[in-house]
Amino acid sequence: MHPGNNPMRAYVFDAYGTLFDIHSAIAKHREAAGADADRFSEIWRAKQLEYTWTLTLAGAYVDFWTLTERALDFAFARAPSVSRDLRAPLLSTYFALDAFPDARAAIAGLRAQGRRTAILSNGSPAMLQAAVERSGMVFDAVLSVDAIRLYKPRPEVYALATNALNVASAEVAFVSSNRWDIMGAARFGFDTIWVNRTKLPDEYPDGALTGIVSSLTELSVAGSRA
Secondary structure: OOOOOOOOOEEEEOOEOOOEOOOHHHHOOHHHHOOOHHHHHHHHHHHHHHHHHHHHHOOOOOOHHHHHHHHHHHHHHHOOOOOHHHHHHHHHHHHOOOEOOOHHHHHHHHHHOOOEEEEEEOOOHHHHHHHHHHHOOOOOEEEEHHHOOOOOOOHHHHHHHHHHHOOOHHHEEEEEOOHHHHHHHHHHOOEEEEEOOOOOOOOOOOOOOOEEEOOOHHHHHHHHHO
Protein backbone atom coordinates (compact mmCIF):
# COMPACT_ATOMS: atom_id res chain seq x y z
CA MET A 1 0.00 0.00 0.00
CA HIS A 2 1.05 3.57 -0.61
CA PRO A 3 2.82 4.57 2.63
CA GLY A 4 1.78 8.21 2.57
CA ASN A 5 5.16 9.72 3.48
CA ASN A 6 4.16 12.95 1.75
CA PRO A 7 0.70 14.33 1.05
CA MET A 8 -0.27 13.52 -2.51
CA ARG A 9 -2.15 16.36 -4.15
CA ALA A 10 -3.22 14.24 -7.11
CA TYR A 11 -3.95 10.63 -7.94
CA VAL A 12 -3.48 9.89 -11.63
CA PHE A 13 -4.92 6.65 -12.99
CA ASP A 14 -4.25 4.48 -15.97
CA ALA A 15 -7.56 3.57 -17.60
CA TYR A 16 -7.50 0.14 -19.23
CA GLY A 17 -7.01 -2.73 -16.84
CA THR A 18 -6.90 -0.32 -13.88
CA LEU A 19 -10.26 1.49 -13.85
CA PHE A 20 -11.92 -0.30 -16.76
CA ASP A 21 -12.05 -4.06 -17.22
CA ILE A 22 -10.43 -4.86 -20.56
CA HIS A 23 -11.85 -8.38 -20.52
CA SER A 24 -15.45 -7.28 -19.92
CA ALA A 25 -15.98 -7.12 -23.69
CA ILE A 26 -15.36 -10.83 -24.19
CA ALA A 27 -17.21 -11.60 -20.94
CA LYS A 28 -20.42 -10.26 -22.45
CA HIS A 29 -20.02 -12.53 -25.48
CA ARG A 30 -18.35 -15.51 -23.82
CA GLU A 31 -20.96 -18.07 -24.83
CA ALA A 32 -20.80 -17.03 -28.49
CA ALA A 33 -16.99 -16.90 -28.44
CA GLY A 34 -16.72 -20.45 -27.16
CA ALA A 35 -13.91 -22.34 -25.49
CA ASP A 36 -11.16 -20.02 -26.76
CA ALA A 37 -12.77 -16.87 -25.35
CA ASP A 38 -10.15 -16.18 -22.67
CA ARG A 39 -7.20 -16.92 -24.95
CA PHE A 40 -8.77 -14.71 -27.60
CA SER A 41 -9.11 -11.80 -25.19
CA GLU A 42 -5.52 -12.17 -23.99
CA ILE A 43 -4.22 -12.12 -27.58
CA TRP A 44 -6.32 -9.06 -28.34
CA ARG A 45 -4.89 -7.16 -25.38
CA ALA A 46 -1.29 -8.29 -25.90
CA LYS A 47 -1.26 -7.28 -29.56
CA GLN A 48 -2.92 -3.96 -28.80
CA LEU A 49 -0.10 -3.07 -26.39
CA GLU A 50 2.61 -4.43 -28.67
CA TYR A 51 1.45 -2.09 -31.42
CA THR A 52 1.77 0.94 -29.13
CA TRP A 53 5.32 0.05 -28.12
CA THR A 54 6.62 -0.83 -31.60
CA LEU A 55 5.08 2.20 -33.27
CA THR A 56 6.51 4.57 -30.65
CA LEU A 57 9.94 2.97 -30.97
CA ALA A 58 9.72 3.39 -34.75
CA GLY A 59 8.74 7.05 -34.47
CA ALA A 60 5.23 6.46 -35.80
CA TYR A 61 1.73 6.95 -34.39
CA VAL A 62 -1.67 5.40 -35.06
CA ASP A 63 -4.55 6.19 -32.72
CA PHE A 64 -5.49 3.66 -30.06
CA TRP A 65 -8.91 2.85 -31.45
CA THR A 66 -7.42 1.86 -34.80
CA LEU A 67 -4.85 -0.29 -32.99
CA THR A 68 -7.66 -1.90 -31.00
CA GLU A 69 -9.39 -2.82 -34.25
CA ARG A 70 -6.19 -4.17 -35.79
CA ALA A 71 -5.39 -6.19 -32.68
CA LEU A 72 -8.89 -7.67 -32.73
CA ASP A 73 -8.43 -8.77 -36.34
CA PHE A 74 -5.14 -10.40 -35.36
CA ALA A 75 -6.89 -12.22 -32.51
CA PHE A 76 -9.47 -13.58 -34.93
CA ALA A 77 -6.65 -14.88 -37.13
CA ARG A 78 -4.91 -16.54 -34.17
CA ALA A 79 -8.12 -18.02 -32.73
CA PRO A 80 -10.19 -19.02 -35.77
CA SER A 81 -12.72 -20.86 -33.62
CA VAL A 82 -14.10 -17.46 -32.58
CA SER A 83 -16.61 -16.26 -35.13
CA ARG A 84 -15.83 -13.05 -36.96
CA ASP A 85 -19.53 -12.24 -36.62
CA LEU A 86 -18.54 -11.03 -33.15
CA ARG A 87 -16.28 -8.29 -34.49
CA ALA A 88 -18.85 -5.49 -34.42
CA PRO A 89 -20.39 -6.48 -31.05
CA LEU A 90 -16.95 -6.78 -29.42
CA LEU A 91 -15.84 -3.39 -30.69
CA SER A 92 -19.08 -1.80 -29.56
CA THR A 93 -18.61 -3.23 -26.08
CA TYR A 94 -14.94 -2.28 -25.92
CA PHE A 95 -15.69 1.32 -26.78
CA ALA A 96 -17.39 1.77 -23.39
CA LEU A 97 -15.95 -0.90 -21.11
CA ASP A 98 -17.33 -1.65 -17.67
CA ALA A 99 -15.57 -0.09 -14.70
CA PHE A 100 -14.18 -2.45 -12.08
CA PRO A 101 -16.50 -2.72 -9.04
CA ASP A 102 -13.92 -1.05 -6.79
CA ALA A 103 -13.27 1.94 -9.06
CA ARG A 104 -16.21 4.26 -8.36
CA ALA A 105 -15.92 4.16 -4.58
CA ALA A 106 -12.15 4.64 -4.73
CA ILE A 107 -12.37 7.74 -6.91
CA ALA A 108 -15.21 9.18 -4.84
CA GLY A 109 -13.29 8.52 -1.62
CA LEU A 110 -10.15 10.26 -2.82
CA ARG A 111 -12.11 13.26 -4.05
CA ALA A 112 -13.90 13.48 -0.71
CA GLN A 113 -10.45 13.82 0.91
CA GLY A 114 -9.66 16.75 -1.38
CA ARG A 115 -7.39 14.82 -3.72
CA ARG A 116 -7.41 15.73 -7.38
CA THR A 117 -8.03 12.80 -9.71
CA ALA A 118 -7.15 12.30 -13.35
CA ILE A 119 -6.91 9.64 -16.03
CA LEU A 120 -3.75 9.38 -18.12
CA SER A 121 -4.26 6.82 -20.85
CA ASN A 122 -3.21 5.46 -24.22
CA GLY A 123 -6.90 5.50 -25.12
CA SER A 124 -8.26 7.86 -27.72
CA PRO A 125 -10.27 10.85 -26.44
CA ALA A 126 -13.53 9.40 -27.74
CA MET A 127 -12.88 6.01 -26.09
CA LEU A 128 -12.08 7.60 -22.75
CA GLN A 129 -15.07 9.92 -22.86
CA ALA A 130 -17.41 7.00 -23.53
CA ALA A 131 -15.96 4.88 -20.72
CA VAL A 132 -15.99 7.72 -18.19
CA GLU A 133 -19.54 8.74 -19.03
CA ARG A 134 -20.70 5.14 -18.70
CA SER A 135 -18.97 4.79 -15.33
CA GLY A 136 -20.32 7.98 -13.77
CA MET A 137 -16.91 8.72 -12.23
CA VAL A 138 -15.67 12.32 -11.94
CA PHE A 139 -12.13 13.45 -12.74
CA ASP A 140 -10.34 16.78 -12.81
CA ALA A 141 -8.73 15.80 -16.10
CA VAL A 142 -9.01 12.98 -18.63
CA LEU A 143 -5.77 12.94 -20.60
CA SER A 144 -5.01 11.00 -23.77
CA VAL A 145 -1.64 10.38 -25.41
CA ASP A 146 -3.33 11.47 -28.61
CA ALA A 147 -2.39 15.05 -27.63
CA ILE A 148 1.30 14.33 -28.23
CA ARG A 149 1.05 11.27 -30.52
CA LEU A 150 3.36 9.16 -28.34
CA TYR A 151 2.49 6.14 -26.24
CA LYS A 152 3.48 5.11 -22.73
CA PRO A 153 6.00 4.66 -21.25
CA ARG A 154 7.57 7.71 -22.90
CA PRO A 155 8.25 10.42 -20.28
CA GLU A 156 6.46 13.01 -22.38
CA VAL A 157 3.23 11.13 -21.67
CA TYR A 158 3.57 11.41 -17.88
CA ALA A 159 4.36 15.10 -18.25
CA LEU A 160 0.83 15.57 -19.59
CA ALA A 161 -0.44 14.97 -16.05
CA THR A 162 1.87 17.40 -14.24
CA ASN A 163 1.19 20.07 -16.85
CA ALA A 164 -2.59 19.63 -16.82
CA LEU A 165 -2.88 19.53 -13.01
CA ASN A 166 -0.13 22.11 -12.37
CA VAL A 167 1.61 19.88 -9.83
CA ALA A 168 5.16 18.62 -9.34
CA SER A 169 5.90 14.98 -10.09
CA ALA A 170 6.58 14.38 -6.38
CA GLU A 171 3.00 15.43 -5.59
CA VAL A 172 1.47 12.74 -7.82
CA ALA A 173 0.56 9.16 -6.97
CA PHE A 174 0.30 7.25 -10.23
CA VAL A 175 -1.91 4.17 -10.16
CA SER A 176 -1.81 1.40 -12.76
CA SER A 177 -2.40 -2.33 -13.08
CA ASN A 178 0.31 -2.47 -15.75
CA ARG A 179 3.74 -3.00 -14.22
CA TRP A 180 5.52 -1.60 -17.29
CA ASP A 181 3.43 1.57 -16.93
CA ILE A 182 4.42 1.82 -13.27
CA MET A 183 8.07 1.50 -14.30
CA GLY A 184 7.75 4.41 -16.71
CA ALA A 185 5.87 6.59 -14.23
CA ALA A 186 8.43 5.91 -11.48
CA ARG A 187 11.27 6.92 -13.76
CA PHE A 188 9.42 10.17 -14.41
CA GLY A 189 9.34 10.88 -10.67
CA PHE A 190 5.84 9.87 -9.59
CA ASP A 191 5.01 7.90 -6.50
CA THR A 192 3.70 4.67 -7.99
CA ILE A 193 1.03 2.25 -6.86
CA TRP A 194 0.74 -1.05 -8.67
CA VAL A 195 -2.77 -2.54 -8.68
CA ASN A 196 -1.99 -6.26 -8.71
CA ARG A 197 -5.43 -7.85 -8.53
CA THR A 198 -4.31 -11.30 -9.69
CA LYS A 199 -1.00 -11.57 -7.82
CA LEU A 200 1.22 -11.43 -10.88
CA PRO A 201 5.00 -11.65 -10.42
CA ASP A 202 6.98 -8.42 -10.51
CA GLU A 203 8.34 -8.04 -14.05
CA TYR A 204 10.58 -5.10 -13.13
CA PRO A 205 12.22 -5.95 -9.78
CA ASP A 206 14.84 -3.25 -10.28
CA GLY A 207 12.24 -0.57 -11.00
CA ALA A 208 11.09 1.82 -8.30
CA LEU A 209 7.75 0.94 -6.77
CA THR A 210 6.11 2.87 -3.93
CA GLY A 211 3.40 0.38 -3.09
CA ILE A 212 1.19 -2.49 -4.17
CA VAL A 213 -2.55 -2.89 -3.66
CA SER A 214 -4.86 -5.74 -4.58
CA SER A 215 -7.89 -3.46 -4.83
CA LEU A 216 -8.52 0.20 -5.56
CA THR A 217 -10.48 0.31 -2.32
CA GLU A 218 -7.16 0.43 -0.47
CA LEU A 219 -6.27 3.77 -2.07
CA SER A 220 -8.73 5.95 -0.17
CA VAL A 221 -7.56 4.37 3.09
CA ALA A 222 -3.95 5.13 2.23
CA GLY A 223 -4.86 8.61 1.04
CA SER A 224 -6.56 9.46 4.33
CA ARG A 225 -3.28 8.76 6.14
CA ALA A 226 -1.16 10.93 3.85
